[in-house]
Structures are given as C-alpha cells and as structure tokens.
Amino acid sequence: MHGASRRNDDGLSALLQPARSTAVVDIGANPIDGDPPYKPMLQSGLCRVTGFDPHPQALAQLQACKGAFETYLPYAVGDGGSHTLNICRGIGFASLLQPEPKTLTHFPNFTELGRVVDRLPLDTRRLDDIAEIEHIDLLKIDIQGGELSVFRNGRSKLAKAVAIQTEVSFVPLYEKQPVFGDIDLELRSLGFIPHMFVAINKKMIAPMMGPNPAAAFNQLVEADVVYVRDFIQAEAMDSEQLKHLALIAHHCYASFDLALNCVHHLASRGAVAPDAKNRYVALLQANRPKVAGGRL
Template sequence: MTTPCQLRALLAPERLTAVVDVGANPIDGEPPYKVMLEGGLCCVVGFEPQPDALARLNAAKGPLETYLPYAIGAGGWQVLHVCQSQGMTSLFEPDPVALAAFPGLAEWGLVISRVALETRPLAAVAEIANLDFLKMDLQGGELAVIETAGGLLDQAVCVQAEVSLIPLYKNQPAFGAIDLALRARGFVPHMLAAMSRRMILPLRRPDRFAAINQIVEADAVYVRNFMVPDAMNAEQLKQLALIAHHVYRSYDLALNCVDRLAARGAVPADAMTRYLAMIPAA
C-alpha cells in the first residue's frame, strides 16, 4: 500500500528513490530508509552473503525489495572471516590487539570459520539500474565498494557508511580513508547518524555495552556537495530533497534543494513556500 507523500507530489521525480544496501544484514535493527520504504517512496537492492541473514531478509521483504547473495568488494576471491558474533563477520581478519582493549569484543570477534567468497565490484552488478542512496555496513569493506562503484557513484546523492575511528580488523581502512575517498567523488560530510562507544579495559561494568567516551565506530552520512550550484542535475536535487526530508529530517538541506530547483524552473514557483508548510513545527 503506497502512502501519499506531499513532497514527492511537489517535486515529481522521474522514479522512486533507488537505494543500494551493501551489507543489509538486519542484525543492527531497522534500515535508515525504513520510512521511505514503508511509504512506497523507494526501491531497494540489498546484498548479504551470509545465508541465514539473507533468508531473514527475503522472508520479510516487500514488493519493492530485492536481496542478493553477492559479496560486494574489490573483485576476485577473498576470505570471509565468520565470527562468533555475526555482526563482526568480515572480509578482514579481526585484530586481537584492538579487540582486547574493550570488554566483550575479543569473544565476539573470535573467528569460528573461514569461507572463500567471490567478490563483485558494485559497478559490475547488473541488477542495479539506478543509485541515489548508498548505505554500507560491511565491517571494513566500505572503501573497496567506493573504489569499485565506477559511474554508479556519480549518480548517488547520499552515502551512509559505517566508519571506524578505532579499526577492529587488520589492515582495515579507517575513517580518514573513507572521508578522503568520498570527498574525491564529490561528497561532503553531513552528519553522524549514530556512534558506537566502548568502555576501555580494565574498567568493567556488568553491562558490556556500558561506555564513557571512547568512540569506536560511527554511521557517517555524506551528501553530494550542495554548495556547488551545478554539482547536481534536477533529478539528483529532487532525490536528495526526499532523502534529506524523510531519512534524516534535514529540512534545511531539503529546502536548499527545493530552492535550487525553483530557480531552475524545475518545480512550481511557490515550491519553497509549500515545502516550508510541510516541515514539522518542532
């Protein structure tokens, strides 16, 4: 059942927002684009090479979702390190030195099996027709996805990537490498959608998730550079406005897109006034 959307009606984009979810394992809760998916505003192509996680995704999917068993990466055969905690399974080998600094991580990151996987560059996946919003959560493999996305990434207007401030895997690219790669492709940081903190040993608490200040990982959101007037075509501006509004409640960014569209004559002249009326008062 499609939920009517005033903003989509105002913007009249050419198609539904195209979401690509690399590492779609539902273990971490609801995806950031859930509101758009439930409203019938986006379609999703997701990737999850772990069979049980893929089965859960396919069992719960709706008509706008497609999930595939491909491992997205640099291409060629690589080793998947299956860990005690499914959320730590990665193409990178866990780093016992880093894990030993935080409660629980050495146990959760214990490798219980190794599986050979053939990885595919994102640009080589025929099932992806369009890409507006790229979400990545694959325990260290985000940089390889960016570097092999090719022209697909030129279409995208928003990227949400799990980034590591303290790499937990051997040779894992850190936050700085992801930041530089995305900036080189025309993106700028927008927000941190979530942060994961861990307590530093030897201090302990009964709750293993208790923490003080040490940040380990974060979900970093990048958007195509809205400060450059010609960085986006009209369709990209429309898609960014929809994502900013529905996914992140970044009403200022959405209004900026609407303003640029109005200046180009791509939306009605009163679009800014009409959009301002849609923004929640709070």
C-alpha cells in the first residue's frame, strides 16, 4: 500500500508540476491525536511543515521526531496579546481559555482531565506577523478554542491558502469559547466552504457511566472539519492555488473528485497538459480502482 501511495504521489506531482512544495502550517501540532493528514505528503517530500506548540512537553516530542522538511517553533499563535496557557491534567485540554467547570461535570472524567495543574504566562503572535511563514496552502489548527482568534488575525497569510482543517466545538468546554457557527461564518467570509468531517467526537452525558468512560452515545462535543477554498468560484484561484488544492485533496483527504475538478480547470487554462484529466483518471484507476463506492 505504501508503495502504491508513493507512485501516486510522484505521478500527480509530475502531472501538476507546482512551482514549490506545498506549504503546511500546523498550529497546535501536539501529536497526541495520531498521524496528521499531511503525513503522506511529508513522507514523499511533497510538502514542508511549519508547526507551532507552546506546550513544553508537546514541543519536545515534536522536536525529537522531526524530519528534514519540518520546523517546530514554541510560539503561541493568537491575537498578539499576553495570555496564560492553562496546562491541564489531560494534555489535550491545554488552552489559552479557562475550562468551564459546569460544562465539564456533564461528561465522564472531564472534570479531572480539565483540572488546571499549571499556568504558563506567554505572549501570543498574530499569524500575519510570523516571519517564518512565507506561504500557507494547508492550515491545520487545533488549539482548544483559540481558532477563531487565529483566523481573525491571519487574514493576510490566509488569503492564498486553499484548505483549512480546524477543530470546531458544539458544546463549549471553555469559558467564552467560540462554537461551530462562529468558525463557519468566519471561514466563509474568507472564501472557504465546508468540505468534509475528518473526525466527529461524541461523548457520553453524565451521570451515565459505563465500564468505558470514553464510550459515547449521540452528544456531539467536537469535530475536525476541512474547509476548502470555494471551488465553485475556481476562476478566483490562480493556477498555483489549484495545483496545491489538488495535491492536498488527493493525498491528505482522498477527495479525488475535488482533485479532478482542479485538474479540469488547470487543463482549461493551459496550465497543465491538455490530456491531464485523462492521465489523472488513469493514475487513479491504476492505484485505487474503487473510489467512493464505484469504479472510475
């Protein structure tokens, strides 16, 4: 499988011939949630990653495992002001926002996991002010309620971005935490539309408690959502944007239909070979015979 994936990577990149590697920015790069979506691109040398995490333990782990195409910095990205990082017993609960005690009592173990064990004063940096970032094609962000502040203070850097994977909350676990509707309105104002759910986090509502407190019924708590630059308005994207959107759609999310749509527009512009659509379909047929439940 890994061999097929790499042949796919090489074939699509050769077909599109982007001017540079895909630029990935990962804010809240803590690796506790498993492999990031861009890992296939990173392994194939198709992207460069600039990651941020002010949590000392998370940053140390990232630095210890990084490869040649990865840079990790200890900056807290936000509104540019001075804040306090609330370090909680559960490492995934660390946030610039204060945990909301009443909400936490409604989910098994959350009160303990959200207990603040240390507070780290820090200065945040606006995304637009970070000199180490030259380009953003894909932004992955998960900073426990601070996402909206990053978007609002990163409009210039995000102007050319083509994909954003962000955590959204349906039940605010922190005081004054923006929720899904707030994030959705902001990203739509930046020219993005929802594309897919990567993960949906449901939790059991207390006082019910089973043998596995992490088990869930139906209550939505959080989700990871991918937004993409509005492909309906493809004429608003330049050819380099379309190339990186195709690469991200294909390699990170198996969104082959979106990738083909990008290739279609590129071919119409003469930015890739006239037969690029047929060559991409052939590449898919050779490596992934079934797509979305049907054959190409």
